Amino acid sequence: MSKVAAVVRNAGSDTMVNVAQAWAEEYAKVNAAVSVEVSGGGSATGIAGLIDGVVDLANCSRRMEVSERARAEEKNHHGVVETIAGHDALALYVHPDNPLDEISLEQLGRMYGRGGDVERWSQLGISWPHGEDDRILLISRQSNSGTYEYFRNSILGKRGEFRAGTRDLNGSKEVVSLIASTRAAIGYSGMGYAIEGVKTLRIKAGASAAVAPTVESAQNGTYKISRPLYIYSLEGAAAAITNYLEWILSPAGQAVVRKAGYVPLVS
């Protein structure tokens, strides 16, 4: 065992906590002198830590807001550096007994949006094989999650509103496991959260063919609901921190991204 010479404190987005953990473990094999401490808590928590100087690298599944950046720069007297470390394709999950295989962005909007007219599975051009009651059971996220915000902006538009009465769960994992036990449900989570017992839908945008969420389709842009994963740091950070960031962007670091179920950067 060599001695640990430096500690990198990495915190933030719950969406990214899996890949952040995987990076830290892999990096320990590459450079045992640096210990990376990972914690979750949400994008806002990571940024608050960066501002207060208790976090070196803030994981963020949304872009840092202008006000947040201003506060971080004022308090630390250093500029904030934005790094895109990969992408997360948002998958639409349904129960495997659901005959539906693809859905269009426009249909999703009519399903999730306020005042939308799609309330039954049979309205999507399939016949529901499980009896009379084919009402769609919408699953969403708590209103201050980054995933919730991204889904709203990309499906319902910047000024869009969700339909009332969605089940608002508190984590990406919870969404997927509830769908596995609920036949009439649909919900969204990162594609890395797929488990045995759920099905991901192909997504159709406009007139083009429906596309399944994969690393390739997210990278070439044919899969439309994919978002960047950011890491924020400060200018003038210690070498241990910048070296770690560089390693994350290297082929070795990006291989970890793919393995954790996220979308690596195009090399």
Added chain:
Amino acid sequence: MRRYWQRIEERLAELLIHTSGISAVIFVFAILFFVLREGWPGLASGAVDLGQMLFSGDWRPTSPEGARYGTLALVVGTFSVTVVAMAIAVPLSLGAALFLSEFAPPAWRETLKVLIEILAAIPSVVWGFIGLMVMNPLIVQFTGAAIGLNVLNGGIILALMSAPIITSLSEDALKAVPDSYREAALAMGATQWQTAWRVLLPTARKGLAGAALLGLGRAVGESMAVLMATGHSVRYPNGLLDSVRTLTATIAAELGESAVGSEHYRALFLVGAQLLVITFAINWVASRLVRGGTK
């Protein structure tokens, strides 16, 4: 000299007891003060409209078209789950208490009491887990509902959580009835059952009502278990099989990620104040009822 010391000791003891006595009052007021201090600026600045908060069911704290903080659906959700819980827990617990105090053989009694205490010690997250993983598929299987996270699930979980409290307090109340009452009833030829039904229950009603109310308080204030078992969906339920969302679960789910001092944060503290008012009202009505019931 010795007398002097005794007097000081006496004084100190008195002071200590006095302080502990009023500390409960101090805590209640401190909590009320804290909740209102954090929530009040929301009302004062006009960010949260009191009328909308109390009479609208539109809870959209992060809406791009302007946040709305209507809590009526959450209040209805809280009450629907609580009513179901009490409908299950009160008869069950009274029966258990009667059995424990009047009918059970001594060896049974001790074992059962230990088991009930264990039931009371199960953490609420574990109950929530049972709601999510065990009750959810069972309810879907037996009722044909589309989803098992609903009023029924939350009600059953809360009933199981409050039953141990109601049972042990009811047992104490029944035990407190003097044995002379039992002897008199039995001497007049009443059966054991008649004694329990006609003599013990009416005599102990004050304590029994108190027990039920403490259970009710537990049910209204519980958050983790209902967050997991009710489906967490803002809506007015049409029946037992509809998902709902409660006041407590809303605070638990949203406070962690709302920025300190933001409108949303203030609104959540106002929800907390609302919850306090509701529990105070329940206790007040209850104490009136209990007092009115005795001569």
